[in-house]
Amino acid sequence: MPKPLVIVESPTKARTIARFLGDGYVVESSVGHIRDLPRSAKDIPASAKSQPWSRLGVNVDDNFAPLYIIPNEKKEQVKKLKALLKDADELYLATDEDREGESIAWHLLEVLRPSIPIHRMVFHEITDAAIAQALASPRTLDQHLVNAQEARRILDRLYGYEVSPVLWKKVMPKLSAGRVQSPAARLLVERERERMQFCSSSFADLEATLTATDEDREFRARLTHIDGRRVAQGRDFLPTGGLAPAATQQGVVALGHGDATLLVAALAGADFRVTRVEEKPYRRSPSAPFMTSTLQQEAGRRLRFSSSRTMSVAQRLYERGFITYMRTDSVILSGEALTEARRVISARFGASELPTSPRVYRSKIKNAQEAHEAIRPSGDEWRSPDELGGQLSGDELRLYELIWRRTLASQMADVLGVVVSVTIDAPVTSDLDLAEQRLSSGDRVTFASSGRVITSPGFFRIYQENVEENEDTQELPQVVAGQALEERGIEVVDHVTNPPARYTEATLVKALEERGIGRPSTYASIISTLLDRGYAWKKGQALVPSFVAFAVVQLMERYFAHLVNYDFTAQLEDELDAIASGEREAIPYLRHFYFGDEDNGLKEEVLVQLGEIDARMVNTIPIGETDDGREVVVRVGRYGPYVQLDDKTASLPDSVTPDELSVESALAFLSASEVKERPLGEIDGTAVFARLGRYGGYVQLGEGDSKELKRASLFPSMTVESVTLEEAEALLSLPRSVGTDPETGQEIFAQNGRFGPYMTRGRETRSLDKPEEIFTISLEEAIERFKEPKRRGARRASSVELGVDPEGGAKVVLRSGRFGPYVTDGQVNASLPRGVEPTEVTLEQALDLLNERKAKLNNDRG
Missing domain, CATH: 2.70.20.10 (Topoisomerase I, domain 3)
Incomplete structure (x- = not known):
């Protein structure tokens, strides 16, 4: 017997809703978007490859018609949805009630082409009452929201695909520019410039x-x-x-x-x-209840969560029915929520802790849409954290408690x-x-x-x-x-006096929000992009811009100033809001942005500026002058930043922050690059040396260049000139046995690797936060760390540079591929052997793997 088909975005959400709807409905997920613009040239259909606009994936000459494709990994799910649709008598599209969710629903209609009745089902919390209300009062698809989301996607594609190649030619390959990403990088760089210019008193x-x-x-x-x-x-x-x-x-x-x-x-x-x-x-x-940005900020301060971690946990809480929708810029609570908040407060603390009337908040941020409620506990009765111990634990329980407390506090009496x-x-x-x-x-x-x-x-x-x-x-x-x-x-x-503090994830979100840059749903991805692209790295909680970010921002400020202008970026959000409300048409706006009217649009601007950009200038960051007036600079090369004085150069360690690089420290790096070996003393009668090799500084037990001699890389904080015999002895003693896990019977070792300090327990690994933890972490702390999920931060990015091939000069990179990790020099790829941990791969090992692969390929061709 035919049943209504309900489609949502995620499998978790589908399982939760299915419990409420029962056997009378079939609930399935789309697993996110089922269509998108091509991600690479190989995704472009053969029929479009000859078109001049195909690299963009947008036909800019035909009203900016997007070229949508179904990615290979989504084809099976589309096939499944089509099969379910054949046995359905109604279709309910229950994706999120925002631009992204509306766009997913529209793509589903475009691909599935249903011939049965269609309903748009919306709700901001997953509860029995909310689902019942959504079923009873469906609406039609909001084409204005779809148009706004499509315009945003096309706008971002045009911005990124036109400007990013400029960065590849003038700074280094694999960089990216973005409508929101680039102004965010500029914020980090501007703050670092302030720190560089700061003089303490x-x-x-x-x-x-x-x-x-x-x-x-x-x-x-x-x-x-x-x-x-x-x-x-x-x-x-x-x-x-x-x-x-x-x-x-x-x-x-x-x-x-x-x-x-x-x-x-x-x-x-x-x-x-x-x-x-x-x-x-x-x-x-009290402060207002949480919206997306304030939740990210407070979770960062109180729980030490990154923005992406906060949103991931909040997504799970929403999909499991514990909180309301977590992507919102509204601080409004519904009448039912106000009633429940006052009931809980009165029951727990007494009526004396209630204000005479419910508190009503209004968003103070620019471009607030307020389409949803604030983030709050869901349901008719808000369960306290101690009542959910059997259902929630770890991150989910901690974040739920933060939301529960903040929501109740917002309706309590003043202090x-x-x-x-x-x-x-x-x-x-x-x-x-x-x-x-x-x-x-x-x-x-x-x-x-x-x-x-x-x-x-x-x-x-x-x-x-x-x-x-x-x-x-x-x-x-x-x-x-x-x-x-x-x-x-x-x-x-x-x-x-202290320099202005660097941005943390929380304060960067606040700065973006105050300037009207981005939307609640994009803050976490903006920060992830900055980290993954190498524009920033984390020092504790602080976001430190890289020298590459300095070069990119210098280029953008000089040649594409309006594209990183904060007001211009916020105005783009205003335009998208106007399209979402039906006040403005998407195509004329895209035409103005790309082709221009009286002034040049993006296309012409890129063509004009490309020939004028002085690559040497944009890749040069002045540090200061020596006593005799010679300029000391940092230059960003194709293989990373280096310091230069006249014709002398020295590579900079990844751990050097721009504000710490003074003329004096730059000269020290230049001097260090000339030091090849320094004796430190003896260990049990064997000489110990600090040496500078082609892969960086290290200590060595024994004299000579034999590969059989024991060696250990220096920590980022160490130099060949400063490392002591005691430090060398500690480094050479690695890996350190932390102890034996009594539950598994496996010994835990702490050691240093290419990606930083980490621990092993059998084939399991866990990162350590600081190199010093290799020597200080206790067995109890190590066991607790292994109980935590494996962290996937910036140091676990999908692409990590190992160094430069000293013979050919090619950059050697470790990447995460579809069939596992591999190394590449841009010409040849070589998979890591089974059992080799990516965290332990050195440049030498990578070069050996590549040379073996090249020899095999040559033999095969012969």
């Missing part, structure tokens, strides 16, 4: 420990004024060093350590007295309290000459202290938000103006 102030004479509670107070002149704080200094002109005009005094020490002595025995006490009410309202500020004066007890000021005995200095007392915790009972740096939570004693205080110590506090 040092200053000091005083911190006094005081107590009221009638009670013994101590509190802290900071020096704020010296004889009426304000003492400098960090914000008073320029990024390039020294006091800002405005601070100088205001008479701000910058204390050095010596002056501060003299001032401490001049305050010995001084009479500290309260001059003013001020109390102000403290009130803090109430009192902020007390106390001003204290004291006279200096002797004459004093400071660098910037002369003080006479009796001149007064001022200290200040503040404290906060919470009288009603409100939403802090469930969700403790980050305390601002300027919020002092110390509790002050009850004091009044004129009251004497006892001084129990004065300490000099030294400060150094």
Whole structure:
């Protein structure tokens, strides 16, 4: 008997919905998009290959008609869907309710060509009630959303396929440019430039420990004024060093350590007295419930999740029916959600923790579409995390708890309290000459202290938000103006101004959101692309731009400035929104973007600029000048960055960050490149050397060049000039036995490899975060690490450069292919032998494999 066919995107979502719908429906997934533009030249049908536009996959001369193909890996699924459709009496397209989901539904209709009734079924949470409501009130396909998604896809294809070849010719092969990716890379580079130009300033102030004479509670107070002149704080200094002109005009005094020490002595025995006490009410309202960007930011801060990890976990929670749709820029909660939130709060904390009426939030971000609710627990009754212990665990439970707490907190009462500020004066007890000021005995200095007392915790009972740096939570004693205080110590506090912090994934998402660049669904993929393409790497939580990113951004800024202009990128999002709402047509906009009107479009701009681009200029990053006026630069070559002074060059290690590369360190790299061998001492009577080979620095036990001698590569933080005998002995002792796993009986080893530090347990491997962990990780920590899923970060990218063939000069790369890992020099591919871990492959091994493969090919041809 025919049944309705329901098609969703993912198998997990299909299984969850099938449980709600029961046997009366057939539920199947499309496994994402079933059609897309060609990914490579081999995907282009023979009938289109002769067309001049075929490389783009878009017929720009025929109203930008896209050339859609069904990828090989999707053909079986399409065949399955067509077979199911033959036995169906109705078709429900239940893909997500956004541009991407609408586009998937449209492609399904275009490919399946159903002749039965079609319904568009939409919901933002997978619950019994939501599914029933979606079945009862289906809609038709929204062609405006489809047009907007198709326009975005075509726009991104034109941008990437026209501009990326420019980067290949002028910077290096395999690079990419993108509508959102390139401005995001520019953000990272601009911040790093600020750090490179930054000059720190040092200053000091005083911190006094005081107590009221009638009670013994101590509190802290900071020096704020010296004889009426304000003492400098960090914000008073320029990024390039020294006091800002405005601070100088205001008479701000910058204390050095010596002056501060003299001032401490001049305050010995001084009479500290309260001059003013001020109390102000403290009130803090909760933040809005999560949308996509704030969820990524908070999960990054609290859980140390990357953006992609957050979205992957949230996707699973949504598809399993635990949370609402996770790609949204809305902070709105439905009436039913508000009712449930207030019920849970009242039951758990009492009605006193509820505001008089539900809180209503509105998005403050640019281009907010607010098509969905905020991200919240789903269902009629929000289950607490402790009630889900048997259903959720690990990442899923941690993220669900974060969402559950944030949603409830958003509907709870404000945090109430009192902020007390106390001003204290004291006279200096002797004459004093400071660098910037002369003080006479009796001149007064001022200290200040503040404290906060919470009288009603409100939403802090469930969700403790980050305390601002300027919020002092110390509790002050009850004091009044004129009251004497006892001084129990004065300490000099030294400060150094810090450069602007690098972006983390969380702060980059926030910056993109504030500028209107990208959409909630794209933030994670933007960051993944920056990492995978080598435009950035992670140092702890920070995103560090590579020198390749500097070269690419320099090229884009000089020759395609508007394409990386933040306002221009945000305007593109506005245009796509206008197409999605039906206010604008897609084809005229694409025509203007590509061909231009009065000004040049993208096509002509690329043709004009290509001949003008100075490749040497865009690939040169100035570092500074030597004492005799010679310029030191970093150049980005086809095989990576290197430092250059006159005709001397030296490759740069991957671990060097652009802001750390000074003239002095650049000269050290140049000198190091000339050092080939340095004796370190002896181990058990055998000489140990630090050597620089064609593959980098290493230590060696024994003299000579025999391949039988034991060697070990240096850590990124080590150099041939600096490595010690003790460090060499530790390196040569690797791999280190961490211990035996009592459950498996297998010994765990920690060692260093081409991709960084890692551990082995039999044939299993796990990465370590830092090389030092090779020597410090305990057996218990190692066992816990093996319980975690294998990490697939930037260091596990599908393409990793091993080095350069010293004979032919070709770049040797390790790649992950359809049939397993292999190495290639661009001409010949060689698969890794069975049992060889990709993490352990060296350049020497790769060259041996390639030479063997070349010999075999030559024999076969002969």
